[in-house]
Amino acid sequence: MMEFLRDFQRMSMYLAYNVNVDAIVYLNEKHIESLIKEFGVENIKRRIEEYPREINEPLDFVARLIHALKTGKPQAVPLVAHEADKWFNSRFTYDVERIGGQVGVIANLLANLNFNRVIAYSPLLGKKQADMFVNRDNLLYPTIEKEKVVLKKPLEAYREEDPVKINRIFEFRQGTKFKLGNEEIIVPYSGRFIVACRFEEFARIETSPELKPHLPEIGDIVDGVILSGYQGIRKHYSDGKDANYYLRKAKEDIKLLKRKKDVKVHVEFASIQDRELRKKVIYNIFPLVDSVGMDEAEIAHILSVLGYRDLSDRIFTYNRIEDAVLGAKILLDELNLEILQIHTIYYLMYITHRDNPLSEEELSKSLEVGTTLAATRAFLGDIKRPEDVKVGLNIPFNEKGEFVKLRFEEAKAKMRTREYKIVMIPTRLVKKPVSTVGLGDTISAGAFASYLSLLRKNKVY
């Protein structure tokens, strides 16, 4: 771990596109019971059956939240109605506000780990968001002056008029018990439910036309790129633009970043409820990038739109390791990724093609960086300096670890895996995490950065 931390100080990373404020509520039994009382058991059950993919009114939220609590899976559902947005403010008081979005979470993490340089871009940068970035010399926002890139601290670069996006995060904990009519529900795993604000003003996920021509030089000066935020694209915009337009722009960005130097690009996937949009993002973006990270709910969602509905349902319902391995093989092959990383509550997994230059041992080490950082953040709430990571190193691997390893070996023995390298490690799991939102982003950033560092060591990058 420590050798990676040293290496990180020589590395630079470019991040785009999403930064927001996460307004967090720690859900307790009282909150849930009072929502059920207010909206009525039958209404909620009916709405769960209808499975709304957007929040147009509060009942949509309550239904999807209760559904998420039953499965214990991480979920994010878009909020599209302004009325419902107001309801959240009147109905909940938020326990904490912190920086969110893959770019927000990862930028602060890498800057605090003393990366040489973290260039964090998002099309909008309001004051509140600029304030939430750590104020350090190695965390910079790209601006353009006299047609040249000038990297500035976010606090010197924000635009007063830019709106600030607020997502509502509901943190739930394993073992929380409540009744839905006669049904007793016990939340099986801890996690977060995200009400992702999707108003049009926040949905223009793109690089500004001024910055865009400079992406080749940015790609050239960094060691890696982490992209996310495609989940915020809409199908249609009021000016006639559509998802195809923004995805074409997104593809251009990746090609530009790789133009001067074939810099490795990681995409951190996030939940996309709309099946058509999800499919578009997968088919447009994944084939252009080297590495993708996601959680177990997201791989199930992806497999479902790629036509593997049974497998998808099995992953969602039974959490079996052989299903996750099979799903990962399908994804790696169909989209021809260099490396795919899946994080779940009990284990992390990498799958690559057999010819990947890293050994399975090295790949495992890279995953360990991911889970150690996540455990540190789960325990402390934040990682403020490299030394904090010692805390994560003292968190034991979870108690299902041995079982996970056994099932993984069994799955490998049963399946055709010769063409791949597949490694799995148990997670270091914090019993009472400060919060869980952003832990996946943390894992992926640590795993990708250490993957790059190992490629470097092997002189293949």
Ligand SMILES: Nc1ncnc2c1ncn2[C@@H]1O[C@H](COP(=O)(O)OP(=O)(O)O)[C@@H](O)[C@H]1O
């Ligand atoms: N209490 C915990 N301690 C350590 N790691 C955790 C804990 N809870 C969750 N994690 C890790 O964080 C991951 C969450 O990832 P994800 O669902 O992508 O979250 P997000 O998108 O909010 O970053 C889990 O798969 C698990 O590996």
Ligand SMILES: O=P(O)(O)OC[C@H]1O[C@](O)(CO)[C@@H](O)[C@@H]1O
């Ligand atoms: O999809 P959006 O609205 O960009 O938000 C991403 C969400 O995912 C997270 O980055 C966690 O992965 C949250 O911090 C954030 O609320």
Ligand SMILES: [Mg+2]
């Ligand atoms: Mg995630």
